[in-house]
Amino acid sequence: MAIISLAKALKIKNRITSKITSIKKEISAHNAYLVDKDIPVDEIKLQVDVNNSIKELEKLTSFLVKVKAEINKSNSDSADLIFELSETKGLIAFYENLDCSQNLSSYYRPQSNDIKRVQIDVIQQNLIVKTLIKKSEKLQDQLDEFNAVKKVIIDDEILEL
Numbered sequence: 001m002a003i004i005s006l007a008k009a010l011k012i013k014n015r016i017t018s019k020i021t022s023i024k025k026e027i028s029a030h031n032a033y034l035v036d037k038d039i040p041v042d043e044i045k046l047q048v049d050v051n052n053s054i055k056e057l058e059k060l061t062s063f064l065v066k067v068k069a070e071i072n073k074s075n076s077d078s079a080d081l082i083f084e085l086s087e088t089k090g091l092i093a094f095y096e097n098l099d100c101s102q103n104l105s106s107y108y109r110p111q112s113n114d115i116k117r118v119q120i121d122v123i124q125q126n127l128i129v130k131t132l133i134k135k136s137e138k139l140q141d142q143l144d145e146f147n148a149v150k151k152v153i154i155d156d157e158i159l160e161l
Contacts, residue, residue, distance in 0.1 A: 063155075066154075
């Protein structure tokens with residue numbers, strides 16, 4: 001067992017997830033193949049042994065579960081920060097996609113004398129987004145600091161990946 005920072009555990013989780021994705025693609029790509037029907041099955045040269053890949057997939061999935069469980073235990077101390085950051089990023093996306101353009105009546109109703117008005121204009125939108133981005137960056141810095149200081153316990157076998 002090794003004691004590592006939460007930040008390193010998150011990197012390990014991402015590395016395992018990437019390997020799992022790669023193995024799944026490999027299994028999908030090589031599970032089915034075409035061969036001459038006259039070649040005996042025991043003489044077929046396979047590029048990838050899918051059964052070995054499945055064993056590796058199961059091992060990595062088990063490791064991923066262990067790492068995620070440790071991360072989850074550690075994140076309980078920063079849950080409010082994680083949720084606030086997530087919701088702030090959601091608000092940024094919302095405001096960035098808010099329609100703040102005015103006077104485009106012909107686009108909506110070409111035969112109308114109506115014009116489109118907005119309650120939040122582009123200038124206000126940009127200010128809101130800028131403020132939320134600053135808040136998001138501050139929250140991310142706090143979370144990064146927490147992740148660097150908080151320690152988790154990970155199996156040595158997992159660290160060797």
